[in-house]
Amino acid sequence: MKLSGIQAGIAGEYLVAAELSRRGYVASLTLRNTRGIDILASNADATKSVGIQVKTAQGVKPHWMMNKKAELDIAENLFYVFVCLTPSPPAFYVVPRQTVADYVRESHANWLKTPGRKGQPHQDNPVRRFSDLKHKYKDKWDLLGLDKTIP
Numbered sequence: 417m418k419l420s421g422i423q424a425g426i427a428g429e430y431l432v433a434a435e436l437s438r439r440g441y442v443a444s445l446t447l448r449n450t451r452g453i454d455i456l457a458s459n460a461d462a463t464k465s466v467g468i469q470v471k472t473a474q475g476v477k478p479h480w481m482m483n484k485k486a487e488l489d490i491a492e493n494l495f496y497v498f499v500c501l502t503p504s505p506p507a508f509y510v511v512p513r514q515t516v517a518d519y520v521r522e523s524h525a526n527w528l529k530t531p532g533r534k535g536q537p538h539q540d541n542p543v544r545r546f547s548d549l550k551h552k553y554k555d556k557w558d559l560l561g562l563d564k565t566i567p
Contacts, residue, residue, distance in 0.1 A: 428472030428499040
């Protein structure tokens with residue numbers, strides 16, 4: 417069953433919050449007016465916290481559509497958790513925001529340099545894409561650093 421984009425996004429956020437809770441972390445979904453952060457997560461004693469933006473795809477391949485804003489590295493302690501809803505159970509990819517910013521900036525620049533199917537130059541646009549075909553970030557929950565306590 418194919419969900420609407422909004423339904424898939426909401427499902428992804430709840431799945432990430434559930435997975436964080438299952439792992440013993442505190443996860444709070446933010447209100448829609450919290451720009452760039454879908455979930456605030458912390459360790460059980462609240463000595464470490466991170467902001468998470470969730471991106472959800474319904475396909476099997478680890479590809480997610482993004483926009484030009486993803487090129488900006490806004491702050492520390494911000495992460496993306498990319499979700500593939502299919503196959504079941506869902507797959508999670510935990511990626512630092514800086515890594516995503518670098519990837520989308522570089523891959524878009526390379527796409528612009530590469531001629532299109534008919535040899536024409538690509539036109540710049542706000543669409544970006546993040547992929548993790550080698551599954552380097554699959555289930556990398558430790559990158560959140562929530563298990564480390566602050567001295």
